[in-house]
């Protein structure tokens with residue numbers, strides 16, 4: 001388990017991580033989401049003892065990284081898959097990692113097998129594709145057979161096969177009872193991988209909930225109602241407000257209602273005999289729900305988020 005309490009990191013005037021408190025539990029995949037610059041990598045680096053918190057704590061199994069006797073046996077990480085010595089073979093890279101951490105050499109063969117790199121173990125990692133590098137990084141994370149795994153953007157740049165593979169291994173590691181914490185800035189990616197999502201923006205916690213709950217919440221969505229008669233529109237808007245929902249004018253004839261179901265809006269219109277030309281539930285995609293959650297927390301403003309539904313990275 002990973003526990004963060006009041007975790008804060010400042011770089012000069014920039015607060016990269018701002019008072020984060022949460023628990024990342026074992027036996028499930030927790031997705032760590034947030035737009036670029038939200039503070040995900042900094043948080044992960046602090047969990048791994050690579051950065052020191054300005055205040056607060058990041059604990060792995062109740063201890064700070066420095067306090068762990070055999071860190072690699074408790075927590076494995078994939079941070080930057082490209083940070084490998086290009087002249088080394090995959091096997092020698094893992095062997096040197098194993099040696100310096102008191103891990104038996106035969107474990108190297110096991111992890112090579114797990115990540116499917118046995119047949120290319122003698123190849124220099126400088127010749128590896130991104131996907132192979134990612135597999136090797138994950139092999140390194142698994143070397144000490146740790147109960148906690150931290151992967152920073154593990155699917156970034158991978159082809160669909162690679163993405164599927166990472167998803168599969170994350171799932172099977174969680175099913176074995178491990179804590180799997182992986183970051184992404186793509187909600188759509190997490191939808192298919194994570195059980196729980198932690199969303200941050202500008203270093204602050206925005207949401208920490210089961211992914212199904214986030215989907216359900218977003219499924220509440222909005223109701224689009226078209227009222228041709230202006231007076232009817234006014235009347236319906238005021239009835240919607242009195243009922244505790246919010247109604248915004250979208251274009252000439254349309255009200256966009258939040259917090260209500262289409263049945264509720266239809267009933268409110270019916271009670272006042274207001275003629276409708278359209279009554280439609282609009283279910284936002286999970287991506288939209290995420291953008292709504294994180295809007296206002298982008299490092300460089302919100303303008304580039306408009307009209308995007310497939311992620312935030314382009």
Ligand SMILES: Nc1ncnc2c1ncn2[C@@H]1O[C@H](COP(=O)(O)OP(=O)(O)OP(=O)(O)O)[C@@H](O)[C@H]1O
Nearest residue numbers: 011014016034035036037038039040041042043185
């Ligand atoms: N070593 C550093 N010195 C100064 N500022 C830093 C440093 N590392 C990170 N930051 C700043 O901290 C903030 C959070 O960065 P971080 O890399 O943790 O975000 P992120 O969510 O991982 O983003 P990305 O998805 O782009 O990797 C950013 O404003 C970044 O510029």
